[in-house]
Amino acid sequence: MADASSFLRRLYERLRDWRRERLAWPDVRRRLIADAALARAGAARASAATAEWFARPLLPQHPTAPRWHMLLRVTTISLAALLILLLGSIVYFAFEIPIGGGTASDAAGALTVTAADGTTLAVRGTAQGEQLDYDDISPNLRKAIVAVEDRRFFSHGAVDLHGMLRALLHDVRGGHAQGASTITQQLARLMLLSNERTARRKIQEALVAVWLEHHLTKQQILARYLDTAYFGAGAYGADAAAERYFGTSARTLTLPQAAMIAGLVRAPSQLAPVKNLDGARARAGVVLHAMVETGAITKAEGDAAVAHPADLKVAPDLPPGPGYVADAAQADIKTLVGGAAQDLTAGTTIDEHLQAAAEAAIRTHLDGEGAKKHATQAALVAIGPNGAILAMVGGRDYAASPFNRATQAQRQPGSLFKLFVYLAALxxxxxxxxxxxxxxxxxxxxxxxxxxxxxxxxxxGRMPLSLAFAKSVNTVAARLGQKVGIDTVIKTARDLGVASPLPNVPSLALGTANVNLMEMTRAYATVASDEETLDPYLIQRITSHGKLMFNRPPHYGEAGEPSQAKLAMRELLQDVVSEGTGRGARLAVPVGGKTGTTQDFRDAWFIGSTPDVTIGVWVGNDDNSPMDGVTGGDIPVKIWRDVAVAAQSMPGHKAHRKPRVAATATATAPAARAPDLGEAIGGALGDAARGVIAGLTPKGDADPDADPQGTLSGKAEVVDTATLGLGGQQVRLQGVAPMGGRAARELARYLRRREVDCTPAAGGSYRCSVDGDDLATTILSNGGAEATQDAPADLAAAQETAQEQGLGIWRGRR
Structure with missing residues (x-):
C-alpha cells in the first residue's frame, strides 16, 4: 500500500513538472513509456530477489547436522505455530461469546385460565416457574435428570472427555447419535449460546462451562439447569413443567412424574405430554431404566413406576373454544395486577359445562339453519344474578377469527333497545x-x-303498554321516546351500563345506535337482578405460584328493594316470552326477554333471563350483509334456549338454585337480603328440581277431618307468602309463615296467570300445588319464607334444604 502511494505521488509530481515545461502530449507519452520500462525492469529484479528468498531452506543447512535434529526443529516450530493459532482462536471465540444470548426464555410468563371449578380452560405464554434451590427440588427429579443426561456429572469436570470418546465410538459403530455435552455445557448453551452445530459454538460452550465449574458448585449448576431448561408446552424450568403438566410444584414430584419431565429435555416439542402422551410415557420408561442402571432407584421401584405412569392434570390438546375467554382474562389481568413478568393463574367465573353448551349451540345452529339462511356468525354472553360471567363465546371459531363479537363488535340492536324506552316510561x-x-x-x-x-x-290502534312491548310495536316506542325525551332514554341506558355512543335522535328509540352484546346483556341482567348496578366480571382470583395476587370481594353492587318500575319492566319482559315475539324461549321456569331485528335482517338478537342466568345472543354476518329472514325470535332464541336448558340441568346447577359461582359470592355477603321469590320459586320448577320437590311433597296427606270446603282451583291473588285469595275466599298455606313486602310481590309475580289447585289440610289450612309441584315446599325449599313451628316434617326438611344452601332469607346467614 505504501509503494502504491509513493508511485502515485511521484506520478503526480512528474505530471506537474511536465505541465510547467508546457510539453506537448506526444512528449508526455514518450516519457511515460520510458518510465514504465524502467518500472518493469525494477519489478523483475524485485521478483527475482523475492523468489531467491523463498527458495532458501527454512532452517540453515549444516552438512554435519543430523537429519532428525532438523525434523525436530521443524516439528517444534509447527507445534508452536499451531498452539499460537489455537490460543488466538480461543481468545477470539471468547471475545465473540454473545453475552445476553442463549436459548432460555425471557418472556413475560404464562397465563393459566381456569373455570370456576378449577378446570383448566386455556394456557397462554411461556411459563417460567419458581426458581428453586438444589435442596428444594424433588430428589426424584435430580436423580432422573442426572441418570438420563449426564451420569458422571458429579465426577467429571466441565467437559467429559470420557463421555465424548464413548459417544464417538458409538457413532462409529453405527448406533444412534449420542450427545456428549455435559449438564454444565448444556447450561452454558441455555444461558449464553445458540443451538447451532459448529466448532465455534462448541469451543465457546466449553469455555463457558469451565467458567461455570470454576464459580459454581455442582449442586448450583444442576439447580440452575433445571430452572432454565425447556420442557415443552411453553414451560421453561422444571417447576413450570410440574405445574403445567401435573398441577404441582417441582418440590413434590413423584417418581413417575419426575421421569416424564426428565425425559422431555432432549425433544420437548415432540414429546410434550399434552400433544404426545404416549411418546412422553415411553421416554419416561427410558429414564427409569437409566435410573436403575445407575443405581439411583431399585428395579422394583422402576417397574412400579412403569406400571403406574404419571397422569396429566390437564387433558391433552386443550380445545381452542375458550380462546375468547382467555383473551378477555388477559385484558382484565393487566388492569387488576399490571403486566409484571410472572406466571399467573386466573380463576374465572366461567362454568365449564355452560361454556361448552354455548359453544355447541352456536356451532349446531349456524351449521344447520344458519347455513341455509346466510347466517355465518354468532356471539353469546351469560351473566349470573350477581354479575359473574358464566359463559362467553365471541364467534363460531376462535382459530379462524379471534375477534370477539361479544365485546368488540358494534351492531344495531333494533327493538332490543326498547327496554330503555319502556323503562323510562315506567x-x-x-x-x-x-x-x-x-x-x-x-x-x-x-x-x-x-x-x-x-x-x-x-x-x-289502542292497546295496553304490555301488549305493545310484547308485540314490539315501533310506533308506540317512537311515541314513548318523544314523550319521555330521548335524553331520558339515553340516561336510562347509561344507568344500566351502556357505554357506547348514543345519538340524541328520535330513531334511537328503535335501536339505531351501535352497541355491543356485553353491555346489552349487562343491562338486561341488571333489570332481572336486585342489584342497583350490575358490573359483569370474569376474574374471581389471580395467583402466582400459590401467592394470592387478587381476590374479588364476595359482594359487588348494592342489593335493595327493586323499584315498581323495575318490577313492571320484568312483567313486560315475561309477556314477550309468554305471548309475544319471544315465545320460542318458553321454559318450565319464568323467562323474561326481548327480541331485536334490524333493517334487512342484518342483525338478530335475543336476550332473556331465567332465575339463574341472563343470556344474550347475537346472530349476523361480519360483513354486515343481510341474512335470509332471520329474526330475533328465530336462530337467536333457539341458541338461547339450548343454553338456558343446559343451565337448568347441568350438575351443580339445579334449577331451583342460582349458579354456583353467583351463589357462593352472595352467600358470603355481610348481610342477608330479602329473598327473590321470582328467582327461587321459578327455578324450583325446572326438571332437575322436580325430583327433589317430588320427594318432599306428601302423598295423600290431606286431613280427612279438615273443613269440608273441598278442593279449590283457579287464579290466586297473593295476600302474603302464606295467604292466597282463591275463589272468593282466603286460603292459608300449611306450614308457611306469612311475609309481606317484596317476598309477597315476587310470589304474586310467579303465580301470575298460573292455575293453583288447593286441597284441605289440617287445622283449616291448605296444601296447594302449581303445575303439579307443592307450593309450600317450593317456597320453603328456596328460602321464600320461614316454616311455622307446627310445619309437617316434609316442610321442615324443605326449610333445612334452603338453610344449608343459603337460599332466599337464609342467604348470608349460614
Missing part, C-alpha cells in the same frame, strides 16, 4: 296497563321528517 308513571296508540306517526317536518313503521306494516 319510571315516569306509566304502568303495564296504560293504554297507548299504535297509529301512523310523523316526527319532524320537511326533509327531516321521520315516519316509523311496524314490521308487519299495519296499525292495530
Amino acid at each position: 319510571k315516569g308513571g306509566m304502568t303495564p296497563e296504560t293504554i297507548v296508540d299504535d297509529a301512523p306517526l310523523t316526527i319532524g317536518t320537511g326533509p327531516n321528517a321521520w315516519q316509523p313503521t311496524d314490521y308487519e306494516g299495519r296499525y292495530e
